[in-house]
Amino acid sequence: MSQKPAWLVAHGTPWKAGVERVAFESGWITVTEQIATAPTGRPAPYGLVRFKNLAVAVLPIHEDGTVTLVGQHRFPLGDYSWELPEGGAPLGEDPLAGARRELAEETGLAAADWREVMRAQLSNSVTDEQMIGYVAMGLSTAPGGHQADDTEAIALVRAPFREALDAALAGYLPDMLTVAMLLRGYHMAREGSLPGALSRAMLG
Structure with a gap:
């Protein structure tokens, strides 16, 4: 991660909490x-x-530049969502362990190369939810395969990275963790932060 700019400083008086x-x-x-x-x-x-969990999101990139997306019905907005594998890691758990578990449970994949690439606050005006995002490479079938929990009816698709990114920017993949992680992956590929052959396959 790059060095923090000098102008990123707090100002004024912070909020004071009352009795909850x-x-x-x-x-x-x-x-x-x-x-x-x-x-x-x-x-x-x-x-x-x-929130009692830390949000974790995984960008699983295959050697040919495709990514695995998860499709499922989401209750709050009553819609269907195609998104990256994501879920929650209990506070106090190693977030990477949570990310590995979510990738295996939702997609049946394991990864040999994990890189933490993003930290973010989600809707920080009304929640304290935070996320960590990982790029997962060197993908293979996880022991035990796909094991969604008893409330998840999941579909999988393997899509070209640029198609997934374009779909996200067009509003077809509105999940914000997915949008953010696809943009992060694009930035890494453009800046040479990923293996050259993989970057070329992603941007191709």
């Missing part, structure tokens, strides 16, 4: 309510979604 009340809790999230104090000094009612 748990409004809802599940195995995945806790929703809290509180009266916080804004940087301006004004009281501000705040609802906050706290």
Whole structure:
């Protein structure tokens, strides 16, 4: 990762948390309510979604420059989503272990070469969810194969990288982890951060 620019500094007074009340809790999230104090000094009612997992996303790149995508119905928006393999790693777990597990469970793939390439905050105005993204190369069949959990009805497709990227930028792959990781992969291929033959296959 590149060096942090000198102009990336905080300014002003930070938010101050108030007394939290748990409004809802599940195995995945806790929703809290509180009266916080804004940087301006004004009281501000705040609802906050706290996540019990770190989001992990995997960009699995095959030697021919194709990527494996996962298709499934998503409940919140009631739509069908093609996206990269992704899921949650419990807080305190090695995120790479979570990424390896998600790749194997959703696609039946294992990877010999893993590279952490991105960290991001997801919807940081109302949640504390964070993500780590990995590029996975040297792909092979995972021991045990595809093992989705009992709520996942998953389809798989192997698509040319540029087609997947173009589809994401056109809005056909709207999942933000997928968009971000495909753009990161494109940047790495253009900047020479991936093996030359693989970059050429991806950009071809």
